[in-house]
Amino acid sequence: MTIRSFEDKTPRLDPSVYVDEKALVIGDVTLAKDASVWPMTVVRGDVNSIGIGERTNIQDLCMIHVTHRGGAQFPDGFRVRIANDVTVGHHCVIHGCTIEAFCLIGIGSILLDGVQVGARTMIGAGALVPPGKVLEGGYLWVGQPVRKVRALTEEENERLDYLAEHYVKNKNRYMNHPASS
Numbered sequence: 001m002t003i004r005s006f007e008d009k010t011p012r013l014d015p016s017v018y019v020d021e022k023a024l025v026i027g028d029v030t031l032a033k034d035a036s037v038w039p040m041t042v043v044r045g046d047v048n049s050i051g052i053g054e055r056t057n058i059q060d061l062c063m064i065h066v067t068h069r070g071g072a073q074f075p076d077g078f079r080v081r082i083a084n085d086v087t088v089g090h091h092c093v094i095h096g097c098t099i100e101a102f103c104l105i106g107i108g109s110i111l112l113d114g115v116q117v118g119a120r121t122m123i124g125a126g127a128l129v130p131p132g133k134v135l136e137g138g139y140l141w142v143g144q145p146v147r148k149v150r151a152l153t154e155e156e157n158e159r160l161d162y163l164a165e166h167y168v169k170n171k172n173r174y175m176n177h178p179a180s181s
Helices: 154-176
Strands: 002-004 024-031 042-052 063-065 080-082 093-095 139-142 147-151
Touching: 063 080, 080 093
Parallel strands: 002 024, 024 042, 042 063, 042 080, 063 093
Antiparallel strands: 139 147
């Protein structure tokens, strides 16, 4: 894994965190207990902070980034906050937004500055969430731009719980059986 300081900021990882050897974590980043970052993902907290919660998994080929502080329109910039038990699917872009607990961000989705995703939300694959959009929790959101489709079913809510648990087990398998060269 590549963990890189930037200026005076060094990533902080709980000992139970898994970061794949082909992932990159830079700067002001906090990864909480049992979080996982998968191959070819970049988590870049160079110009603002990133916090990733417990049991949250950031799957392959994702880009997590922030917006710098100090601009006239948004003096605090936009940091990233991803709560506990979130699954960020393959190839997503998460830029300067907040995601509450027990969410699924579908494969290839793009979430832009100032987006707020409520708890227990599913975002369909390939969705585009424009800047500043607030997604009410408990619903399925799809499309470009994203739109609310319907309330989540009981089965979908159970899946949100399962995904977080599954990825903790999966990252433990990787930590217990490291790749050989």
